[in-house]
């Protein structure tokens with residue numbers, strides 16, 4: 001009779017059992033931490049909804065909807081009515097916002113991140129390393145026993161794959177639940193991927209220390225798969241650095257898709273050898289699902305929603321030497337709806353190399369689904385049943401796709417001898433995406449945009465005006481200040497038609513003020529058809545317009561100082577805008593600190609939402625203005641003013 005006698009020393013077997021137990025337990029604990037954080041964010045969002053709902057109802061009950069916009073006393077509580085507890089709460093909220101979101105730091109290539117965006121990934125890495133290194137003393141008393149943390153690092157890394165992939169998707173479940181936009185989650189996605197790499201290097205160095213021998217020999221397939229996955233992740237993290245992304249975003253995207261597939265496919269056998277393939281499959285599934293959803297959205301918006309096999313046509317118009325407008329007309333559909341401020345990924349094959357249909361770029365939809373020029377509820381219903389809706393995009397030409405699209409539009413317009421008439425081209429849409437802020441619970445809205453950033457703020461204004469007519473009970477907003485900085489007075493034409501329509505629909509219970517700042521000189525391609533596309537000219541608009549009290553005087557001055565502009569504007573929408581008494585035009589940069597100080601003073605005892613979109617420098621100025629105590633800090637809170645800020649960045653974070 002033979003008996004099986006174990007050759008493993010008892011302490012080593014006990015060590016193994018403890019090690020394996022912790023290796024299985026700690027990744028679960030990390031997931032609990034992540035789940036609790038997400039649950040906390042969801043709860044905060046729910047509390048904010050409930051708070052806003054209560055606030056809207058109590059203010060609505062206190063003041064009738066017919067309160068005229070200029071009767072500020074009736075619309076807002078006087079500051080001394082705000083109770084001390086509320087003031088203390090607002091002060092804490094303001095300080096937290098200033099510290100976490102308004103102090104921002106440059107991270108190069110036109111991007112800045114807030115303290116919250118910097119600290120979240122750091123806290124995540126610290127948590128991973130804590131779980132990786134705690135309780136690593138073996139039974140013989142050796143601290144940081146390699147065997148304890150070698151495979152634990154691998155298990156932790158595998159367990160985080162699904163989270164890293166979930167952060168990256170455009171159809172993002174975390175964004176849907178927490179209301180954090182997918183672009184912001186991408187910052188955490190990249191940081192989480194770097195944390196994963198740290199764990200993988202820890203895993204690799206520990207395995208090397210233990211030796212690649214016997215069952216762990218480098219000749220074994222699943223070990224090689226692990227090395228391939230680690231190498232692919234290392235390459236991705238290196239190529240994903242800001243410099244490379246800003247220089248060759250398209251190339252980076254292609255490599256990214258390819259390498260992610262390599263990582264996930266190689267990790268299935270590698271993690272599977274330790275029983276952790278269960279962590280990899282959900283990541284692969286989520287990745288595939290996001291692609292499938294994106295493809296379905298593209299097919300729906302391109303073909304199905306207008307029930308034809310011919311793809312959607314977009315019209316492209318040259319607006320200036322470095323800007324163009326793309327308009328896509330779609331059939332009204334319940335499945336294709338967007339919120340003001342959301343963006344879509346647009347593909348226009350004529351502007352891609354070899355006309356390939358795979359190059360998608362994000363652009364903000366500068367319109368809203370329902371036309372703003374409706375005046376009564378019955379008209380709203382009519383508009384709801386209107387068959388078509390338009391998505392417009394205002395695009396600034398840079399060096400890649402956008403420059404090619406601009407050149408295409410310009411060349412074809414010149415070749416056809418049709419000046420700036422639109423051209424119709426095939427286009428594909430993927431979206432809408434993004435989590436723009438809700439303006440419902442704010443009495444005052446301040447929109448500050450620079451250049452093409454207006455495509456974010458214009459739909460916010462349109463939506464407030466439209467809802468103020470169709471459902472005044474649904475929002476508190478009584479005043480909108482719309483600030484737009486442009487380089488050239490001609491740029492007013494980009495949105496003149498939509499802005500004019502919007503302003504002419506403003507009801508008496510809403511006050512809208514538009515301030516346009518013309519900042520100066522543009523270098524670019526001359527916009528008259530007799531000039532060659534390659535020729536660059538300098539159009540000096542310095543001192544073109546000076547601030548005038550009277551709109552008619554402004555037009556007159558424009559006519560005398562630049563007859564070309566005057567001719568262009570006469571009788572058009574821009575001309576009408578210049579005559580509108582709610583529109584003021586000034587030369588020079590917008591003094592955002594003064595503007596915001598004035599708006600904060602007007603908003604005493606109420607709430608104000610500031611939305612900024614455009615160049616990073618503009619967002620930085622707004623952020624620093626809102627760090628000032630008297631504008632949005634403790635000083636403002638003591639007056640009962642609650643100031644929120646939303647920064648919409650077009651730069652790659």
Ligand SMILES: Cc1cc2nc3c(=O)[nH]c(=O)nc-3n(C[C@H](O)[C@H](O)[C@H](O)COP(=O)(O)OP(=O)(O)OC[C@H]3O[C@@H](n4cnc5c(N)ncnc54)[C@H](O)[C@@H]3O)c2cc1C
Nearest residue numbers: 245246249361362363364395396398399400401402455650
């Ligand atoms: C949510 C969002 C909304 C935007 N809305 C607008 C808008 O309404 N109007 C507008 O003019 N611009 C908008 N942008 C910026 C616009 O997407 C980029 O300017 C455009 O993709 C640049 O393409 P390009 O090939 O000409 O860039 P390049 O000249 O090659 O590069 C210029 C910059 O754009 C970045 N970039 C290039 N491709 C992409 C891409 N696919 N996704 C993101 N960034 C990219 C590059 O990294 C680089 O920093 C938006 C960006 C985002 C993220």
